[in-house]
Amino acid sequence: MAGERRPRGEYTVGRERRSGILQTALREFAEHGYHGTSLNRIADRAGISEAGLRHHFANKDALLVAVLEQRDASSERLPDGQEPLVGVADLEHHIAIVEGNTATIELARLFTVLTAEATTRDHPAASWAVDRYRSIRASIEQGIRGGIASGEFRDDVDAARVARQIIAIMDGLQLQWLLDPEAVDMAADFREYTAELLTRLRGE
């Protein structure tokens, strides 16, 4: 982290350029998927030439991965030094996430489209998607286990299975909402699901 310094201005300009490209690329990948997006188009909309864009990202795969990893880093990190949420608090936290997603439709579409694309052969986001889902499953499973340990939930609850179910509901409702926003209120539906789940987790 130490070492020679460079004029601050250079860094700032470089980072802003890079970050602007990532922002534009996110929108394009979300609107057209990986194969449907061209570097030329991203470059145009970011106000740079295609060759200029390539100075920052060697190829299309690298740009996609950079977009996805940046979003993971910014959305899935807990505030510094905070204990992981467990039990009811974790479920309520997921309600807040779903409510937040209704306000960022572009980001929601990015994840929906690219995760589904990533189930196909040789997709550049394949390992990103698999790892991400394993990590999310483990995290929610821990939240459920924490609820069992604290006595909030029954001790015969299958935490791993409940975790898969929560994720499935979130993704499935989001898909229906993206297809037909007027017909599906995903936040309301998820809130209802959570209430039902809670009844079940707390026992008869």
Place this chain on the structure above:
Amino acid sequence: MAGERRPRGEYTVGRERRSGILQTALREFAEHGYHGTSLNRIADRAGISEAGLRHHFANKDALLVAVLEQRDASSERLPDGQEPLVGVADLEHHIAIVEGNTATIELARLFTVLTAEATTRDHPAASWAVDRYRSIRASIEQGIRGGIASGEFRDDVDAARVARQIIAIMDGLQLQWLLDPEAVDMAADFREYTAELLTRLRGE
């Protein structure tokens, strides 16, 4: 429907050709999505020239729509003259569908990938996907309503919401299964979900 006849052989050859192309196209679209698939590739794998393929399907959009509509027609039709299933029987029917999907991973991927792609701008399958989901929602909602009418289910059940939830679980589990088949037993998870749902629908 009446009018001049042609030698039977010609029809048969034509239909088999067409059907072979559709089969190959289905596999390619499932493996690479719409934008990731090229007509040239489909033609090669179907053992025909690209121009030959174009004799049967005028353009790429038409071919995709033909693939999707053929699969809808073959998978979502009830046996002739059969009454629609309602209540518990309809839920059990959906368990059978999910179990069937585990044996046809290619078809499952086709629907997952193309439905997600269809949430993007100007996708050729957009209206297919929206219409399909409206139709499935309505069909399951009717099944739930039938269960209420017959007294199997409580009469304060929100049939439309339950329908959205069932579809969400099916799609969400399928996505996790496609990404990580060893980690997710979607049929078992769906069976468990259905059992829990049934308890709730039948009341305290």
Place this chain on the structure above:
DNA sequence: GTCTATATAGCGATAGAC
């Protein structure tokens, strides 16, 4: 760090012969 120019390949689509 950004540009113009260009290489190379693949795409969807059309025309016309057989």
Place this chain on the structure above:
DNA sequence: GTCTATCGCTATATAGAC
């Protein structure tokens, strides 16, 4: 009904000037 040939366009990617 199927083919070869080809058009016009766009894609990713590279080289080298400023």
